[in-house]
Amino acid sequence: MLLYQGKDEDIHYAILYNVYGHELSFFLPYDMIFLKKLTVGTNCSTCQETFPQTGGAAMTKPNLNGHSxxxxxxxxxxxxxxxxxxxxxxxxxxxxxxxxxxxxxxxxxxxxxxxxxxxxxxxxxxxxxxxxxxxxxxxxxxxxxxxxxxxxxxxxxxxxxxxxxxxxxxxxxxxxxxxxxxxxxxxxxxxxxxxxxxxxxxxxxxxxxxxxxxxxxxxxxxxxxxxxxxxxxxxxxxxxxxxxxxxxxxxxxxxxxxxxxxxxxxxxxxxxxxxxxxxxxxxxxxxxxxxxxxxxxxxxxxxxxxxxxxxxxxxxxGLIQSNTHYDDLLARCTMGIQLTDPDYHSLLTSDFVRPVPEEVMEQTQTGPVQLDGGLRLSGADIHGGHVLWTEDVSELLAVLDDLRDAKKSLEDSNHLLQEEYALKTHEAHVAEQDRLYNRIQCETAVQINLLAKLTDEFEKAESEEKRKKLLGKMIVIGAYLKRRNNLIFLADKTPVLSERELSLTFAESISNLELYGVSCGFQMELSEPVAAAQMMAMYDFFEEVVERSLDSMSAVTVRIGKRMDALAITVNTDADNDFSVLSSNMITARQDEDGEWQISMCLCAGGEA
Incomplete structure (x- = not known):
């Protein structure tokens, strides 16, 4: 059981006891400046884990004195x-x-x-x-x-x-x-x-x-x-x-x-x-x-x-470390330490023990006892009695007084700091909201203006059929704005989004296209997360195709997958618009013999559109 570890004029030691009758045992050398009570029976290997620099068992002083x-x-x-x-x-x-x-x-x-x-x-x-x-x-x-x-x-x-x-x-x-x-x-x-x-x-x-x-x-x-x-x-x-x-x-x-x-x-x-x-x-x-x-x-x-x-x-x-013949070290220990029987009668003491009445010793059962002169008496139960030791805590008490004064000062300033922190947090939250709203306004400005234009036309339309058609377009545009803004918020938290989010985004737009009267098909072939920037690029591409052909489109199919390790989205539609104007290094558009358009966009790997 590790009882005390201390340092005295570069002589490092650790006192351990192993009670067989009233026999004490010690091990040299260790270096700590605090008390620590462990379970009875703590052995050398525990000390080696705590103090590996000592070399373990080989550090025991050889004992050539005869045993009785x-x-x-x-x-x-x-x-x-x-x-x-x-x-x-x-x-x-x-x-x-x-x-x-x-x-x-x-x-x-x-x-x-x-x-x-x-x-x-x-x-x-x-x-x-x-x-x-x-x-x-x-x-x-x-x-x-x-x-x-x-x-x-x-x-x-x-x-x-x-x-x-x-x-x-x-x-x-x-x-x-x-x-x-x-x-x-x-x-x-x-x-x-x-x-x-x-x-x-x-x-x-x-x-x-x-x-x-x-x-x-x-x-x-x-x-x-x-x-x-x-x-x-x-x-x-x-x-x-x-x-x-x-x-x-x-x-x-x-x-x-x-x-x-x-x-x-x-x-x-x-x-x-x-x-x-x-x-x-x-x-x-x-x-x-x-x-x-x-x-x-x-x-x-x-x-x-x-x-x-x-x-x-x-x-x-000393080739094999043993736990005997260390009684003399207790007497020479510079710390006041003593072993007593169950009735607190002293059995073994160090030379620096301060005499303490047995009544005061008994008080250590409930906790350390403060003595005069800045000393503190502590105790612990062991097999066959008790162990008690004194510590000079005068410097610690002085530090505690300083800490009480510092605590009062900190409590006064803590309230101001909390208020300042709350204000800064609110300002940062508002600034973040402004940043996101500005980004939304910037990236969806075309659709917002289009939606406003459709709203004006809806209010001015006289025939029910035209109003119904305008309302369908507004629903399609509104669905895009909702899902596009959602992607912006999600991308601000994480650069990679689940493929399920991409599927839900397209599914909602396609569902609103069907309400508008367009026959739609959607095929999702991805089974791995997608970079948020690529996800928004594919959605913007799809929306541009839809907006260009919404008046003449009667059927559209969308397929999202991989093509030679690159993300690819393909849109097939029977609209009579000219989609060749969309062609670029990432977008290809071609029309078959039946007049059906196939517009594809490939995105390079690495998370960039």
């Missing part, structure tokens, strides 16, 4: 060695009891080590891999115990022996995954190529488990009636040993590359000592040196202890 649990582990190992020597000198049930107790000691040791791993390692992915390694050690010792103390069938004994290679292969293999996971954010995952590492590991394990079929790992004499201990090592065994050592050295090398601690490289070479001892022991074991069996003949226990020693030394050297 180490002497007990040493005593347990000595006791197990003594029991093994006693077992050599007794027989029957006493030997069996000594072996059971010795196995129980090792199983308990590796189980407890796994529990300590879960408490100390804070990066979830690394913690998961290391916990799995401890479980594999427990499995290995358990299988060894079953083989030597409970099984007697030769086939069962042999296959229990083959099962040794499950932990023997996967412990160094998972160590590589531990190394690759160091320093990565919690949400990240390993590269996809790491999945292929399972293939050689699983293949070698399968090679061992099927040894009875091919004897490529352990070769037994051809004339042996029972395959038991009279074997020799085949090529597969050396492949397995090579893969184990390759994984081990690869994991340590990756850890060293990622490490950024300021300590001497000699200290960081400590994890290689148990690895080298493992290599020496393996060579001696393969050659079956006589004195090795009496001193360290239990290969399973020796390998498990050396593997655990390698990983533990990585933790102690």
């Amino acid at each position: 649990v180490f002497p007990y582990a040493a005593l347990a190992i000595i006791l197990a060695i003594v029991l093994r020597q006693i077992g050599f000198r007794v027989e029957g049930v006493f030997e069996w009891v000594c072996s059971v107790i010795r196995s129980s000691i090792y199983i308990g040791m590796f189980s407890i080590w796994g529990v300590f791993i879960r408490r100390r390692i804070i990066q979830p992915r690394v913690r998961c891999y290391l916990t799995t390694i401890s479980a594999l050690m427990v499995f290995w010792v358990s299988v060894r115990t079953l083989r030597f103390l409970f099984a007697d069938d030769p086939g069962t004994l042999r296959y229990l022996w083959y099962m040794y290679y499950l932990p023997m292969l996967f412990i160094p293999f998972l160590a590589v995954f531990v190394a690759l996971s160091l320093g990565k954010p919690e949400s990240s995952s390993l590269p996809k190529w790491t999945t292929f590492l399972y293939i050689p590991t699983a293949a070698l394990l399968l090679l061992v488990l099927t040894n009875d079929l091919h004897q490529l790992v352990f070769a037994f004499p051809a004339n042996a009636s029972v395959w038991k201990n009279d074997y020799r090592y085949a090529m597969g065994y050396f492949l397995i040993a090579g893969w184990q050592m390759l994984c081990a050295f690869t994991a340590l090398t990756i850890m060293l590359i990622k490490c950024r601690t300021p300590n001497s490289r000699k200290v960081l070479m400590l994890p290689f000592v148990p690895v080298i001892l493992t290599l020496i022991y393996s060579v001696l074991y393969i050659f079956r040196v006589p004195w090795l069996k009496s001193i360290a003949g239990d290969m399973t226990v020796v390998f498990c202890l050396l593997f655990a020693a390698t990983l533990e030394s990585c933790i102690q050297c």
